[in-house]
């Protein structure tokens with residue numbers, strides 16, 4: 001496994017820890033049932049498709065969280081001077097923009113923004129946009145998997161961790177627990193975690209959000225096969241797979257799958273022989289867990305944090321929890 005730690009000199013300072021993606025993808029395709037980790041959605045094309053999803057009428061998640069941030073930015077950012085604002089799964093950085101806008105120019109100069117994402121292209125694009133908008137903010141990026149490399153975040157300053165979008169819901173419960181325990185250990189007294197959680201709601205609203213009429217989510221889902229082709233040299237034809245997304249009531253999560261429309265045979269230099277997929281077989285590509293107020297307290301006890309505040313929209317569709325150590 002290639003493990004590379006490097007720092008690049010330019011306008012943004014960088015730390016990266018990448019490698020092992022080929023083996024991870026291979027293990028998922030060899031498993032029964034097959035799966036691919038949702039972090040592989042986000043190459044350059046996938047990151048752009050996700051941005052398109054955030055603008056869809058059906059995908060209430062992003063606009064609801066943004067409305068909460070807009071309504072409460074001043075209060076949320078009070079005391080954030082001289083802090084490192086670490087955003088996990090930063091994506092297009094549009095949410096942090098809302099919070100940084102609440103800071104005055106002088107305070108902004110004291111803040112370091114740390115986007116932490118597996119997608120270097122997303123950080124590069126959004127870093128440029130942030131530079132244009134907030135020239136004075138220092139940017140220090142980390143390109144790595146936040147599940148394995150959270151320790152790469154600098155220890156020097158006081159930190160405000162931001163984990164928006166309900167991206168924590170894309171982890172299995174076991175992984176989310178481990179992540180919260182690790183983050184809680186890493187955080188020091190007085191440091192904060194702003195955690196965005198998409199709440200359990202009517203299944204029709206949930207299912208529409210992941211089955212939009214324009215088919216953008218279907219393209220986003222299928223793009224993971226293109227990423228697989230680039231990473232391990234497979235020959236998946238996305239046309240041979242169908243997007244499927246549904247709410248699993250018992251597990252309180254949306255599941256996304258790619259279902260084979262016919263029998264297909266996949267080749268790759270990484271396989272001994274070929275991979276046969278039968279019509280109707282599915283590759284599980286994403287879980288998107290939804291939360292209840294009980295989870296808010298459960299997460300506090302797992303991470304050793306206290307709930308300082310919790311902000312919700314009028315429908316209680318989304319909650320932004322402000323935890324403090």
Ligand code: SAH
Pocket residue numbers: 038039042047050054062088089090091092093095116117118119122144145146147164165166167
């Ligand atoms: N926070 C943004 C983007 C959410 S999309 C928003 O709320 O709109 C999820 C983001 O998390 C993507 O940019 C993706 O590249 C990143 N991501 C997903 N899994 C990750 C992982 N394991 N480690 C680091 N980044 C990850």
Ligand code: AVI
Pocket residue numbers: 053061165166167168169170209210217286287288
């Ligand atoms: C990033 N993540 C929280 C999104 C979600 O809703 O689970 C990803 C996504 N998948 C399909 N649409 C959006």
